[in-house]
Amino acid sequence: MAMIEKLTRKDFMSDQEVRWCPGCGDYSILAAMQLLLADLGVERHNTVFISGIGCAARFPYYMNTYGMHSIHGRAPAIATGLAIARPDLDVWVIGGDGDMLSIGANHLLHALRRNINLVIVMFNNQIYGLTKGQYSPTSELGKITKSSPFGSADQPFNPISLALGAEATFVARTHDMDRSHMQYVLNRAHQHKGASFVEIYQNCNVFNDGAFESLTGKENRQDKLLMLRDKEPIRFGQDARYGIGLDQDGCLRIIDTDLEGTEKILTHNEYQADPSLAFALSRLGASETEPRPMGIFRDIEREDYGAAMTAQHEAAQKKNGHGDLNKLFRSQATWQV
Amino acid sequence: MTVASDKRRINLDALVIRFAGDSGDGMQVAGDRFTAGSAIFGNDIATFPNYPAEIRAPAGTLAGVSAFQVQIADHDIYTPGDSPMVLVAMNPAALKANIADLAVGGVLICNSDAFDKRNLEKAGYQSNPTEDGSLDNYKLYSVPITSLTLEACKDIGAKPRDAERSKNFFALGLITWLYDRPYQSTLDFIKLRYAKNPQVVEANTLAFNAGRHFGETTEAFESSFEILPSQLTPGEYTNLTGNMALSWGLIAASTKASLPLFLGSYPITPASDILHELSKHRNFNLVTFQAEDEIAAVGSALGASFGGAIGVTTTSGPGVDLKSETIGLAVSLELPLILVDVQRGGPSTGLPTKAEQSDLLHVLFGRHGEAPVAVVAAATPAHCFEAAIEAVRIALMYRTPVYLLSDGYLANGSEPFCIPDPEELPDISIEFATSPNKILSDGSEVFWPYLRDQDTLARPLARPGTRGLEHRIGGIEKADGTGNISYDPANHELMVRLRAAKIERIADSIPPLQVDDPDGASILVLGWGSTHGAILAAVNEVRKLGKKIARAHLVHLNPFPKNLSEILNRYETVLIPEMNTGQLAMVIRSTFLKDVVQLNKIQGIPFKVSEIKAALISLLDGGQL
Incomplete structure (x- = not known):
């Protein structure tokens, strides 16, 4: 057996100078990815990063793998064709919230529902960065930007709810301030067969600085972030004082264990076929009193599109034999002249 | 009779x-x-x-x-x-x-x-x-x-x-x-x-x-x-519509290139039958993918091409507009891509089930920036087979998007198709890069995705999965050779000119235009696409009257055959019948500074033989149209 040399982050760094603004959250995501792929020992030549347009979409240029920087919004569609044609490859899709939820939202939804074998990573900074600061489909209502001087009147998307509604089989959220959690989530997404959707809260320090500070800042995390863990009670806060339970009207509610104990706290199950609880969890954090869940909302098994296509191809070959032009040309009535 | x-x-x-x-x-x-x-x-x-x-x-x-x-x-x-x-x-x-x-x-x-x-x-x-x-x-x-x-x-x-x-x-x-x-x-x-x-x-x-x-x-x-039975060339025949012949041509091309075929398509009249036909033949090395929209259809085809398949998308009418941005990307990436446009009446929804030749200027020029692509047009329902193979050949050899033009009349019309021997079909396979192609000054060996073949100007294609040739491509202007992002002004001009020159080089690989002129005529009828049959029949009828008429039919519309200029200048009068307001006529005039006589019909139905015959007789009699 050949010696396998341990890969390092350097193996995954391309020779291109990274051109994001200094201090951008994209740097930490890039580092997390390069370190993770080195740790996993993935084969660079079997790895492809496909992106659309936007700051995040420059990502493939910095990865020493195969890559394509395509056009605005279309990365999931292009990656779909690649993943179907080449089931042997590891295909990643990288984009921002404008790329994937505005101009390309349709492709994202369809890639998820079809369960194309892709890892789709959406950097959410709630702003348009490359075009210098307009509101995005995840910007909060009332957001003041260059294109919304009187406040945005657009109801934002909740990306996790959207992905679950689109029948995604793997849905997760992490953030750029926690490398080890990012790597855990990305690794799990990578292991999942089918379409994986990962939302990463990412700070744009130029046009939307501190958008997630109240959640992801070190001093705020304990109270504001709810770390989802499979088969564990859904708890958060100092000493895990609070938990999530179900109200009589079917809505989630916060349980203070000091008052009610722990028995009514729900247990998280990533592998639950029914998406109802995952969806309810995705709605948490809408108000300031609620925590924002991080981690894996859903990870279920469903045949991926490429596998279904391969099965059809094999069945057709079994039934009709390998494609033969002579047979094709005579597949309907012929006559001699 | x-x-x-x-x-x-x-x-x-x-x-x-x-x-x-x-x-x-x-x-x-x-x-x-x-x-x-x-x-x-x-x-x-x-x-x-x-x-x-x-x-x-x-x-x-x-x-x-x-x-x-x-x-x-x-x-x-x-x-x-x-x-x-x-x-x-x-x-x-x-x-x-x-x-x-x-x-x-x-x-x-x-x-x-x-x-x-x-x-x-x-x-x-x-x-x-x-x-x-x-x-x-x-x-x-x-x-x-x-x-x-x-x-x-x-x-x-x-x-x-x-x-x-x-x-x-x-x-x-x-x-x-x-x-x-x-x-x-x-x-x-x-x-x-x-x-x-x-x-x-x-x-x-x-x-x-x-x-x-x-x-x-x-x-x-x-x-x-x-x-009574007709006297066709001896052989084995089957009856094919243009859409079927085109589908079979794509399958044959994939077989002769030894590459998988990937069709990304969104249903649209009158192109959908190609999707239906190809979907039936999953035992070949092909996948059909019904995309969520026209943009995803062409996008998925381009993604498949990046992976080393023959990416194809089929469409008509408004679908052609929607694909433009992705085609521009394919021009920049210099990847093979087949764009089948089964033309129908426009603008907008227009006449979905009727035929027109009104997309010629669009496919030649309908993209932002200077984004030239090759264009091939089928002449008859059975010719769709051959035209499809030719489109794939050009796309693979020159790493370029190729528009394959058909129309509603060819798509649904049928004629006997003489079954070819697969062995006799052209081998259109290409070589992919498997090793580095450049040695840097420090002695290291690297792969430069835009280091061109000096004859064809085509770039090397390294499929993902090829060890050691990892590289990134994208829609931002890139430096010739390395393919790295480049905003250098001189490089941009070089790349614009190179992309155009590469399309021009295709003319080296296409046959000269044949002129059917047995009598030494002074009038040439120049056609393209589905007007072939009506022109041919009209010319035959006029010749039966003892008159001289020359005839030529263009299959390659970009680039043109190299001898087209010489042919045009050989004739006093050139008549171009088209099912549009004069799109080929405009291109011929502007490219060759040769005036032409137009004969146009924009009714969603093909020319009658008698209409072309009447125009020819009028021209022969020294009249005007």
Whole structure:
């Protein structure tokens, strides 16, 4: 057996100078990815990063793998064709919230529902960065930007709810301030067969600085972030004082264990076929009193599109034999002249 | 034209027949079966289905009329014929919509059951034309097709409403007898096609046979006609529509390139049949993917091309607009990509089921920035096969998007296809990069994705999965050679010129344009696309009058064959018939500073032979159009 040399982050760094603004959250995501792929020992030549347009979409240029920087919004569609044609490859899709939820939202939804074998990573900074600061489909209502001087009147998307509604089989959220959690989530997404959707809260320090500070800042995390863990009670806060339970009207509610104990706290199950609880969890954090869940909302098994296509191809070959032009040309009535 | 052989048998050399009825009357099936029967008999055939965009427009109205025209002949023919000699009209609306085309003296068969007051009113007739003498110029046969069909089916217990649906087979049976067509293949077809519903098989069979027997036993039809087999080039034939021929061409191209075929497509008339046909042949190395929209269709095809497959997308009309941005990316990435545009009437939704040649300028120029692509146009339904292989050859060899133009007339029209020997088809395989292609000054070996072949200017293609050749490509301008992002002004100009020069280089690999000019004419008819048949037939007719006409037909529209300039300058007058307002004419004038005479038709229906013939005669007589 050949010696396998341990890969390092350097193996995954391309020779291109990274051109994001200094201090951008994209740097930490890039580092997390390069370190993770080195740790996993993935084969660079079997790895492809496909992106659309936007700051995040420059990502493939910095990865020493195969890559394509395509056009605005279309990365999931292009990656779909690649993943179907080449089931042997590891295909990643990288984009921002404008790329994937505005101009390309349709492709994202369809890639998820079809369960194309892709890892789709959406950097959410709630702003348009490359075009210098307009509101995005995840910007909060009332957001003041260059294109919304009187406040945005657009109801934002909740990306996790959207992905679950689109029948995604793997849905997760992490953030750029926690490398080890990012790597855990990305690794799990990578292991999942089918379409994986990962939302990463990412700070744009130029046009939307501190958008997630109240959640992801070190001093705020304990109270504001709810770390989802499979088969564990859904708890958060100092000493895990609070938990999530179900109200009589079917809505989630916060349980203070000091008052009610722990028995009514729900247990998280990533592998639950029914998406109802995952969806309810995705709605948490809408108000300031609620925590924002991080981690894996859903990870279920469903045949991926490429596998279904391969099965059809094999069945057709079994039934009709390998494609033969002579047979094709005579597949309907012929006559001699 | 007619030679009597015996009292009841008359030989015809060609016959043009049109079946017309409501959209739901099964006229396309009747026409299709008549064609298939004739093709198997060895006649040359050319068909023209003409139907509304609405699936079922209100019954009995002019909007709902669907027609199928076929020409069958004992010799080579090039079009479905100008004017039908036989018209089958299943109701007054079908009569009204089609009677103007019927040749004077032609045979007119009307379903008299449908000529009631209500239907006559719906079609806008004040009185019954089959009774008021207005059709005296034709050989009119009023046949109660509906009631005879019901009568034929009465014993099998079918509801009258169901039995009535077999009336198209009664009409087909009658015509089959009248023109002495083989009938067994239609009986076999009925069994196979309706196998799931034995009662329908029985009803259609009874109706078909009743129609045949009606013709044979009714005094009304004094004689039947026969068309002898034609003298096509020896070989084995099958009847193909343009969409089928194009699909088979793509499969053949994939086989001859030893590469998988990936079709990304979104359903759209009249291109969808290519998606349907390719979907059937999953035992070949191909995948069909019905995308969520036109943009994803072309995007997925481009992604597959990046992976080393032959990425194809098929579309028409508005779909062509939607793909433009991705095609620009493919131009920048320099990846093979096949864009099939089955042209239809525009703008916007336009005429979805009708043919036009109005996308030529769009496919040549319809992208932002300077984004040249190769363009190949099919000339006849069967030629779609060859054109598809040629499009794939160019795309692979030059790593470029190629537009393959067809149109609604070619797509649905059919003709005999001479089955080729797969071994004789061209080998269009290419080599992919497997090792570094550049040594840097420090001695390291690297892969430069834009280090071009000096002959073709094509870049090397390294498929993902190839160890050591990892690289990134994108839509941002890139440095020639390395492919790295470059905003350098001089490099951008170089790349714009290189991309254009690469498309021009394709001309090195295409055959010179052939001119059909036996007599040394001074007038050249230059055509492209589906006008081929009408031009050829018109030129032949004019030559029969002893006049000189030259003819050439362009398959490659970008780049043009290298000898086109020389050919154009050889002729005093160049006539360009086009189903648009003069798009090739504009390109020829601007490219070669050669004035041309335009002949344009923008009615959603093909040129008649007589229209082109009249233009030629006018030009020959020194007149103007």
